[in-house]
Amino acid sequence: MPQTTRATVSELLRHHLRFGLTLLAGPDTDTPIQHVAAADTLAALDRVPTESLIVILGSEPISSYEIDVAIRQAAARDAAGLVFAAVRELPITATRLAERARLPVLGLDDGRDGAELLLDIDRFVRGGASDALARAAAAIRAAQQAAELEGPDAVRSLLDVVSEALGCRLVLDETRPTDQADPGAVVVGRHLVARLVPDLDDDATRVALPAIAALVSRLRQRELNRRFAPALTRAGLIVQLVLCDRAQLPQLVEQAFQLDFPVEQAHVVAWLQVEDAETSSLVRARQVLEEAELSALQVLHARPGAWHVARLGGDLIIVRTGPAGAELHRQVRTEVGRLIDVLTDRGDIVITGGLGTPQTGPDGLRQSAAEARVAADSAHATGRRGALVEADATGLRRILADLYSSPLSRNLLSEMLAPLDALGAARSRVGLTTLSAYLDAQCSPTRAAEVLHLHPNAVAYRLRWITEALGADLTDPDTRFALQMACRVRLLNG
Template sequence: MAVELPSGTSRRSLRAILAELQLNRPEDAIALDGDIDRDIAEVRLIDSTDQLDEVGAGALVVLDRRLSHIADGYLMDVAVRRAVSREVAGLMLTAPEDAGVSLTARSMCRKSGLALVRLSPDRDLNTVLNVVAQEIADELHLTMERVRRVIDAIDRLAGEGSTPTDLATIGSSLLGYEIRVTTEPPEEGTELLAVPAIVNQPEGEQFVSARLSDADANTLLEMVLWRLAAETSRTAFITEQAERTNMLSVDEVLRQLLGASRETRDDLSPQARKLGIPVDAWHIVGRFELDIPQEGIADGLLAYETRERLARIALTTASTSGGIWHTAQEPAALWLLHSHHSSSPPRDLGLRVHRLMGSVLAALQHAVPNLRAYVGIGGVHAAMTGIAGSATEAKVAATHARSLRRANHPISFDAVGIRSTIVEWFGSPTVQESVDALFAPLDKVSQARRDETIEILGTYLDSGGSVARTAEAIHLHRNGVRARLQRAIDLIGVDIDDPDQRLFLHLACRAHRIVGTSHS
């Protein structure tokens, strides 16, 4: 039988020697019976069975061509008995494939574990002896040869996208030592060599192998592990770059979809479909407003890289649940879009996504300790308008989470309460036009002045018309509040004593705070 090297095989075992002899032709060396995992201490060529009394334990005994003719007779039984008594590891004889070998001798080999190997008649015995001698006496030389084979094999596989496990299997087979892939580094103090499969991720998957007794061979083994890691890292980099390019393209289109007008959304539809965003499906959007700790991200480039990394983590984590997911970034926020193909979405889709956002949040916090995020989840809506609608709701829910200081606790839009009513009210085109008309006089002032005016009016109305409570809320003296309040009323031109106008102004200020309006 042909011999394959399993995990943990020593290079001095008979199995390893057979694997070396079978490199060109498996039929050159066939194990017939016995244990081929025994280590070989020496190799001896004999031309008489009497010479078996001179060999030591663990020897591999090679019968010369003339002596090999005893294979099918009584003398073979005698040779096996003597070999067993001397604790010989294996016997090799030269014989054609169809030649018979004493059944008694083979039975004794099976019972005792003495390995019995048949060599092809055209195999040069001097070459066999040199291979075995080199294997058991010159460990470093053989390791270097195998290292070359591993590296050559990796070079041939370059660009084929081999996984770490694929590479470890190939390395184990050609090197003759087990190389495993583990999900985390081994504990310190163990007799293991370990190299990160992706060199810039020291806490991720590892190529691991047992240390060797020879220091030089150990160095070469570690070199093989690093070569495997280099190929894995190269493949991961190419894959990541392709995914990053696609993600950035999707990011740009999705960001436009989330805040686009009806006309713009229609223009974006073909491009969105081309990038894999199923615009006609059911959609639910999650928004993560991030407060990223500043330690270690002092410059803008690093902060951008951190956000991009978090976006990849969020997308990867969400995608494990199945379905279609896309992500988009803002300077301080991430969007996650989940799309579902069906005539109607599952009733528990919102609940499932809510739970999943908790898992995504945990993954982000693992990547960036002390991260605070205000997470909002929109409702389930259909088609292009559904993307924008769910995004608006997700933003409202995230804003509500921030107002309650509920960091790291996802909040669904359905749980927001009165704010949901205000958003629905403000979603009416007629209402939006009325609000725009109400705040139209503010178009003449700066954005900061506009926001300040709406904020003081809203706070005053929230405080039940109390100047004192308004002053306390915005940290101003009462006289300052009165002056600013009067300027705001005069600027807008509203009769604050009229109940209808007062109510409309209050709702408009609330809508501005929750949803936001742009300065035309």
Template sequence: MAKLSELLSSPGLETANVVTGSLPAREVSDVAMVDDPARLHKVPEGAVVILTPSLLAQAQAYHLDIWGRTVAERGAALLLLHGYHPEKVPRSATRLASRSEMALACVPAETDAARLVRAIGRVIDAGSEDALARATAAARALAEAVEDDLTTAELCALAAQAAGCPVQARRPQDGEVGAPVLIDGVEVDHVAVPDAAGPGGDLARIVARLTAETAARVTIARRRAEELPIRSRSQLLSELLTAGPQHVIELVPRARSLGLGIDDWHAVVQLDVDTEELSEAQRFGFGETLGTVVMQAVGRSGAGHGEGGGAGWHLAYADGTPLLVRTWGRNPGEGAMRKVRAAVETVHAELARRMPERRVRFGIGSVHETVEGLRASWAEARAALLSDDPAHGARTPEIVVFDDLGLHRMLVEWYTTHTARTAVRDLLAPLERLGPDKCAMMVRTLRVYLDQQGSLSGTATALNLHRNAVSYRLKRIVSLLDVDLDDPDQRLALHLACRAWKLS
């Protein structure tokens, strides 16, 4: 496609007299010569519409208004009156064209019609060829830069030089062409092409997308190189949190050798992100990208910056979901939780900006000492997240601090004992043999039923199920567990087990 201004200044159209003042920033994509008003309803968008001398010879002033409105509604870029004197064009027609962002021009009757059409066609074809050549040049320049460690802004400058159009590293404004820099579905940057006129209409879209994709590949390569020494610490920290007691003893010396302040003071922040629509492989990639964004955001918060040794913020993963570990070389005192929460608020604001469609929640554990305290803080962070249960109809804040939960803390402290964990596991073992998904459904049904004090109607409402479906599930649960829900002791044990089950 070509710019309207380029078209009217090209050879063969130098005699055209524009009567609408300044030219609109329009693109021209086709040409149509019309000698029958019925054909005006079929002109393509972006076309130059040429009204023939024979048609104009029988036209009254109001006809130009009607025909102009018709082609303007079709999206024509230029209405060209062949053999019509500029002074005869009614002001109503020029005003209508200006309001519709369509140019209106006249060419003398002696201008050869075939030559006129060929001249317009050459400009349109040349515009497409030029756009393709410039896009190819940008693609070649960006492909050669993949191995270089360039920022998005530097890649934009490279693409702009090759394509001959402005390319900038920022969010596109209204009316601008742009593309996000995506890494595993997370927007980490943006590319904007401000001038999308003329052949740059298609060119802008191609260059923006090519630049954004190249920026994503370069960013991934840079992060992998930067994170190699960090990854080993992150993986070890993840193992320390999730390993069994005997394995933890074996991991502690390795953690010390890598500079992790494992004997220091820790607070864990667990993230909870809604990723149900993603496959397992997609969740893993999404989790890694999310972890990188989280660490960048917490770094910008300034919390823990400049601390030596193993102190500061660290990244770990549990089931593919990132979690943050804040470590201090000494007891941080009473103000620690306030500072941790402030850092988490910075992370939450950044994720809300980048992923407005996803709800991200944070559970913050208390400050504890040594590796045992690290694991205890993680259990508390998960417990804080458990306080948000849709079955209860309440929506808790996005940031939940374990210390603020009151009586809910007692459940975690009870469950951290070996006796309690064994009792819960043994009691619910028949349900766990059904498989993870069915077990989760059964445990949740039983827990809500007990929360609703044995009300089938209340449970059905909370779970959005029919009363008969709840009754059927409960009969099967009672049969599998071989329990009596009318026995107060058994009911209490089941209630505690269901509430503690999600901590396991």
């Protein structure tokens, strides 16, 4: 049968996991193996074809004299190599004979059967593509069985059985692959987290690698789900705490204690707006947010302290909980800054962030989240995309954040501006900015016109249709104050 692959002693040694062969003496040759022959006696060596790999079967010890004779006879037959199934170490005379004859002399690892080795090498020499496909299929079957295992060592166990089936070692490289088409890419969700690297590149490995990588991806996803399940449950609670009416707090606080979330401690919140820098696709935006959430979980959970990551809409809420103090705020600023660097290093994500002040208890968590959200929204609205903005500890923004944290206040302020919203997005924006500038200028059309770069008559014209739409009396101080607060909150929120 014609040989379809170039089998050599060197190739057999490279497939150590498959064949279990070790070079005892002689060169690591690239001479092709034309045949595979077995011999159970020294006399049988005279009958093997030339250019064969000869396997000396039997489990009984062989004397030094018999080893020397076997090497001389194999060299006389121009053998491609000589394998001793029951020899682990050669005497010095045999080693010198093998070196002079340039004959590779191999030993078989403990526990390996010589007859099975003979058949396996014969398939390797004669099989060609069919041998590669058979090994690939065996590796995939072994991986499928191992993928059903549970536990923290499931990935390692899978790689061990696959490596044995393939005859080469597979290593999990935690460095994220740069090419999504990498056949060994390990993907969690849509996030590239690692890659499988074989120490031997052959047909069987190339066929099996994508399927094995997919199974490892499934195991990694299961591992992450198990690892972060409590964190994801607490994340849902955090979202409820941030958004709920105050009357619901006692019930949510009870849930927090049940989930071992120390809501009574101090909290610092970072609010991150995650945007895809390349497209405006909603599908792509969701994918980017999922990848950012996974990276945040992996990065922050490796840092000291209690960190929580929640997802709300297209934003990430990062919460650091611990003892009150300035150190808590400094740590969040540093670690969130590093996280933003990790996320933006890939080049296709823009992160605009806001950082709240340290606050204690469930109300404090809501307050810090409101401050962080207002700071992030303000940065975005004023053209500072990509920045991490801190909320001021005192002053107007904190007051506005407190207003914004209350659903009742948000609803009341939104109702005041609803007639402008009904005019459409563009006209509402013009009305909002004009009214805000006019009220900030203490109802002076001239000063408002300077801020808006308009003629005072244009401001007066706009104010007529704005007041008509709102049905508001701007001569009333309470009305002016309420509208000014509503405009400020709306503008800070972008």
